[in-house]
Every structure is written in C-alpha cells, then in structure tokens.
Amino acid sequence: MYEFIPQWHQQALHELIERRARLPHALLVNGQAGIGKYLFARYVTQLVLCQDDTDNNQPCRQCHACHLFEAGTHPDFYNIELQINDSGTVAKEIKVDQIRQLIGSLSQTSQLGKQKVAVINSAERMNRNAANSLLKTLEEPSGDSLLILVTAHSWRLLPTVRSRCQQIALSPPSWQQAKMWLQGQHPGADADNLLHATNGAPLAAATLFTTDGISQRDDLLAGMYAIAEGKMDPLRVAQKSAEAELPQLVAWITACVQQLISINISGKHEAVGKLDWSVVAKRSELKNLFAFYDKMLQAAQQAHSNINCQMLLESVMLDWSRLFNKTR
Numbered sequence: 001m002y003e004f005i006p007q008w009h010q011q012a013l014h015e016l017i018e019r020r021a022r023l024p025h026a027l028l029v030n031g032q033a034g035i036g037k038y039l040f041a042r043y044v045t046q047l048v049l050c051q052d053d054t055d056n057n058q059p060c061r062q063c064h065a066c067h068l069f070e071a072g073t074h075p076d077f078y079n080i081e082l083q084i085n086d087s088g089t090v091a092k093e094i095k096v097d098q099i100r101q102l103i104g105s106l107s108q109t110s111q112l113g114k115q116k117v118a119v120i121n122s123a124e125r126m127n128r129n130a131a132n133s134l135l136k137t138l139e140e141p142s143g144d145s146l147l148i149l150v151t152a153h154s155w156r157l158l159p160t161v162r163s164r165c166q167q168i169a170l171s172p173p174s175w176q177q178a179k180m181w182l183q184g185q186h187p188g189a190d191a192d193n194l195l196h197a198t199n200g201a202p203l204a205a206a207t208l209f210t211t212d213g214i215s216q217r218d219d220l221l222a223g224m225y226a227i228a229e230g231k232m233d234p235l236r237v238a239q240k241s242a243e244a245e246l247p248q249l250v251a252w253i254t255a256c257v258q259q260l261i262s263i264n265i266s267g268k269h270e271a272v273g274k275l276d277w278s279v280v281a282k283r284s285e286l287k288n289l290f291a292f293y294d295k296m297l298q299a300a301q302q303a304h305s306n307i308n309c310q311m312l313l314e315s316v317m318l319d320w321s322r323l324f325n326k327t328r
C-alpha cells in the first residue's frame, strides 16, 4: 500500500479542501482504473478523521486517529470492497449483507468523536440489492457520516446512486509523470512496456510488475502477433492465455487493437509492448479493426459476468485471426 496521495491528484485534493466546509455526505470518485483513486479516497478519509486541526491541508500522521487509521484499526473507518471467497478467489459482487452491516455501523455514534467514513471501492460491483440498500442511506444520511464511492465504471452504478453523490473526476497522470513514479517505485522495471499494458495507469502498472502479470500480457501479445503472421493457431493462443483474469485479458487485447487503429490512421511507427506492430497494422483494414474494437467493448461488459472464459477467448482470437486472413 502506498500511503501518500500521488502528485497528479494534488489539484483535485486542493479543490476538495477548498470547499471542505460544504463537503456533501457522499462523494463519488471516478476515473480510469489504476491511477490511484482509492489512495485519494483514503487520503481524504484520513484528513477527515485526523484530530489535529492546525493544518487543514494534510493529515498530521501524529495524532491518535492518524495512528489508528494507518494501522488499519480506526473504529470509525469502514472499508467495503469485493470479498475473498472461501475458494480464495475474489468475489464478483459486493453483497447486500456487506452494505446492511455498513449501514448499521454508520447509524451508531462515532467512537472517536469526529466523523464516520466509509469507502466503497469498486462501487459499481454492488449488486442490485446492495445498491438499493445503500440508496436509503444516501437519501437520509446520518449527520456525521461521509460515504466515498470509488469506481472506474460509474455508468454501471444505478443512476439514483450516482445522482445522490457529488462527483469527483480524477484525471490520469501524464506519461512522463506516470513513468517517473513507476521508476521511483520499481527502478528495475521496463516502465514504458508496463504503462503501455495499462493504458498509462501507473498503479495498475506497478501491480502488473509485482505480480508478474506483465509476462502473461507479453505472452498474449506475442501469441496475437504470431496469429497475425499466420504462425500460430488462434485456439492454441486462447488456451494458453486462459490462466489470466478475463477482464484483464480483454483490457490488454483492447489496448492492443486501439494502438493498431492509431498506427493504421497515422501511418506512424509505434511500439505495442515489445513487438513492432506497424507491418501487422497495415495488413488489416481499418473498418475491420473498428469492428473488432466494438466486439472488445462488448466483451468487456461480459467479462465481469459468469461467462465461459475459454469460449469467449476462443471467439475473440478467431475474430482476430480473420482480420489478417485476406491479406496474408
């Protein structure tokens, strides 16, 4: 866990602090995945809970509340996220029981005398019952609670939930900022390749590095490259890639086709991962690349449901191979 707020969110934080006196009871922090939205939410939380009021711009990190918060034991802080199932996998939904329990806790008096704060991470994953339960709290909040919903997919939230929160849209860092941050965290990493894999999102890139997900992604791209050259069977690539998480695979494939479209339009030579895609890009027709891109957007919606991962991947890889059939 990186304890401090990334530099590229300072402006948004500053704006929030400016209107702190008029802070609503519910915030919706949204923006691209992997840019540090959750860190932002935690930082705001610590700022609200901090008992030292001499500096309103940052938590003091010295008071009792700050110590408890940083130790993960602050009694007025509630962290809601996707739970780990008995089988060790991450649940697909935030369940109604989690939200009901939260609502129960928020209705009680604050233990340290300041506000109670709940952060709901991946808030779009609340199932319908969970979201409906939360709605009542959003409509009639208890006076001293602050709810911070965090999401990279705000359109998937119920409109009624969205409309009851004040939205804070966080921007991604520039490529240079992201690269510097990543190199600071992991000096040995191939920052450009990692950032290409995550669409420039530095925290996602760091996770990809520490979990060695980057080698899965590089293998997938190598497989897709070989398919385009007619050197590998699409079904074999689908089979080999199925170990990675489906939403992640879909995101990598989407990023790859986006780059091919960009190369195809601009005619410029651009790196996608470690391979030179310019020749491959020119061998496919732009309208077909766009059609494939549309399919990937649909796949992204299906990826979080209980769809058969292997079948979806096979279908995607077959479609991918057809992009290059004619011209080979």
Ligand SMILES: [Zn+2]
Binding pocket: 049, 050, 051, 052, 059, 060, 061, 062, 063, 064, 065, 066, 067
């Ligand atoms: Zn403090």
